Amino acid sequence: MLESQLESLSRDAQARIAAALTPDALEAVRVEVLGRKGALAEISRGMGKLPPDEKKVIGKLLNEAKTQLEAALEARQNSFAAAALSARLDAEWLDVTLPAPGVRPGSLHPLTQIQQELEDLFTSMGAAVLDGPEVETEYNNFDALNIPADHPARDMQDTFWLEDNYVLRTHTSPVQVRGMAKLGPELLEHGTPLLMIAPGRVFRNEEVDPSHEHTFYQLEGMMVDKNVSIAHMLFFMKTLLTHIFKREVTVRLRPGYFPFVEPGFELDIQCLICGGPGCPVCKQSGWVELLPCGLVNPNVLRMGGLDPEVYGGFAFGLGLTRLVMMRYAIDDIRHLQGGDLRFLRQF
Ligand code: FA5
Numbered sequence: 001m002l003e004s005q006l007e008s009l010s011r012d013a014q015a016r017i018a019a020a021l022t023p024d025a026l027e028a029v030r031v032e033v034l035g036r037k038g039a040l041a042e043i044s045r046g047m048g049k050l051p052p053d054e055k056k057v058i059g060k061l062l063n064e065a066k067t068q069l070e071a072a073l074e075a076r077q078n079s080f081a082a083a084a085l086s087a088r089l090d091a092e093w094l095d096v097t098l099p100a101p102g103v104r105p106g107s108l109h110p111l112t113q114i115q116q117e118l119e120d121l122f123t124s125m126g127a128a129v130l131d132g133p134e135v136e137t138e139y140n141n142f143d144a145l146n147i148p149a150d151h152p153a154r155d156m157q158d159t160f161w162l163e164d165n166y167v168l169r170t171h172t173s174p175v176q177v178r179g180m181a182k183l184g185p186e187l188l189e190h191g192t193p194l195l196m197i198a199p200g201r202v203f204r205n206e207e208v209d210p211s212h213e214h215t216f217y218q219l220e221g222m223m224v225d226k227n228v229s230i231a232h233m234l235f236f237m238k239t240l241l242t243h244i245f246k247r248e249v250t251v252r253l254r255p256g257y258f259p260f261v262e263p264g265f266e267l268d269i270q271c272l273i274c275g276g277p278g279c280p281v282c283k284q285s286g287w288v289e290l291l292p293c294g295l296v297n298p299n300v301l302r303m304g305g306l307d308p309e310v311y312g313g314f315a316f317g318l319g320l321t322r323l324v325m326m327r328y329a330i331d332d333i334r335h336l337q338g339g340d341l342r343f344l345r346q347f
Contacts, residue, residue: 002043002050002058009039010065017072023080030073040066110324110347111217111336114244115199118219118320121243125236127195127221128183132175134201138165140174145260146299153259158205168203172220173260175200176296176315179222180304188311193225199320210280210332211288217320222296224306224313230263230295233314237267237291240318244327252287261294261315272326281331288326292317 013033020026033039044062047055108116119129132140147153157170175198187194198220206212221240223232234253241249249269256266269290271282278284293316298308321336328347330336335343 002046002054003061006043006058006061006065009033009043010069013039013069014072017069017076020076023077026073026076026080033069034066034073040069107344107347109336109344110328110330111320113347114324114327115217115219115320117244118197118240119199121240122195122197122221125195125239126193127197128179130175130179130182130196130198132169132172132178132198132200134169134203135162135166136169136174138167140177141167141169141171144177144300144303145173146297146303147259151259153257160203160205169200170204171202171317172198172200172218173315173317175220176222176260176300177304180224180301180306184224184304184306188224188306193223193228194313195223197221208334210334211283211322211325213321213333213337215337216322216333219318219320220315221318222313222315224296224301224311226311228295228312228314230314233293233295233316236314237293237316241269241291244323256292256294258292258294260297260300262297264294265292267291267293267316269326273329273331279331281325281333288322290319290322290326 013029016029017026020029031038035041040062043058047058047062050058123129141159142148142151142154159170160168162168175196179196179198180194183196184194199217200219201215202218203215206214208214221236223236241251249272251270252268253265254268256264258264266289268287270276271279271286271288273279273281274286276286278286282288293314296313296315301308301311301313321333324330324336325333
């Protein structure tokens with residue numbers, strides 16, 4: 001009686017194991033058949049009442065059934081694990097033969113791009129490109145440019161003073177002094193005009209707003225030769241602007257005071273952000289100060305070791321950062337050094 005009950009239980013359990021479609025369904029079969037309160041345990045408990053001979057036979061059959069069912073359960077469990085693994089492999093498939101995405105190409109900062117364009121333009125016209133230190137002597141930044149210690153023009157440029165009469169240069173004009181000393185005598189003696197530009201970073205203790213930074217870029221230009229006139233100066237400045245804007249831009253020339261030029265001018269450009277009516281960049285005036293300039297003051301030539309009776313020159317100090325703003329219609333100077341990649345990736 002117990003024998004046939006065991007046989008049909010075993011057959012039935014085998015069929016259910018084979019039919020289980022999920023690990024949960026399989027576990028339910030295991031608990032029902034092999035669990036502590038399961039069907040086999042119940043048969044095992046009923047064996048107590050059997051005579052010893054029969055007990056032995058049933059005990060053996062019970063063990064065999066248990067072993068077979070455990071093996072069947074394990075095999076089915078393994079098949080679930082294999083299926084899960086292969087599903088995972090399908091889901092996480094990766095083609096290791098695909099080419100790598102590569103490094104995203106960077107680009108030059110718009111200031112660098114325009115600086116390089118101007119360097120190319122001026123070297124094509126025979127100019128030297130000079131560099132000067134950002135930490136400059138008080139003498140080169142002011143005195144040699146005809147701005148002695150007690151001169152009110154020092155107040156025009158709010159200066160970061162360092163120790164021992166050094167300053168963070170407030171403009172690129174000290175490179176005029178360095179350029180004259182380094183190149184002037186040799187070139188001029190051989191009848192070659194001194195033509196130079198000096199792009200670079202300058203510093204002022206400024207209140208920062210849409211058109212003013214404490215750290216910005218200028219490009220100094222200078223020519224010294226015999227018979228240099230304002231017409232030469234205007235030629236170079238017009239060539240510069242046409243080269244950068246690739247079209248005629250509206251400019252105005254008005255008197256400007258700088259102790260190192262005489263006469264001095266301010267060349268303003270009509271604001272290309274608003275087109276004239278006024279905006280925060282042009283301080284509602286419609287014009288942007290871009291290119292102060294003038295004929296080199298004789299005192300500066302003298303301090304540069306050149307004879308003002310023989311030589312004359314012009315100089316200009318382009319606001320390079322503002323030029324970049326005008327070319328790309330950048331409406332706030334702070335974007336340029338803000339380091340925001342969303343801004344920089346546009347160039
Ligand atoms: C000068 O710095 C003179 N050295 C220029 C010069 C050179 C005159 C040679 C004559 C002969 P100024 O302080 O105006 O001048 O500055 C020159 C240009 O720099 C300005 O026209 C403007 O375009 C730019 N600039 C001045 N201050 C700032 C600032 N805080 N932020 C951005 N650009 C500025």
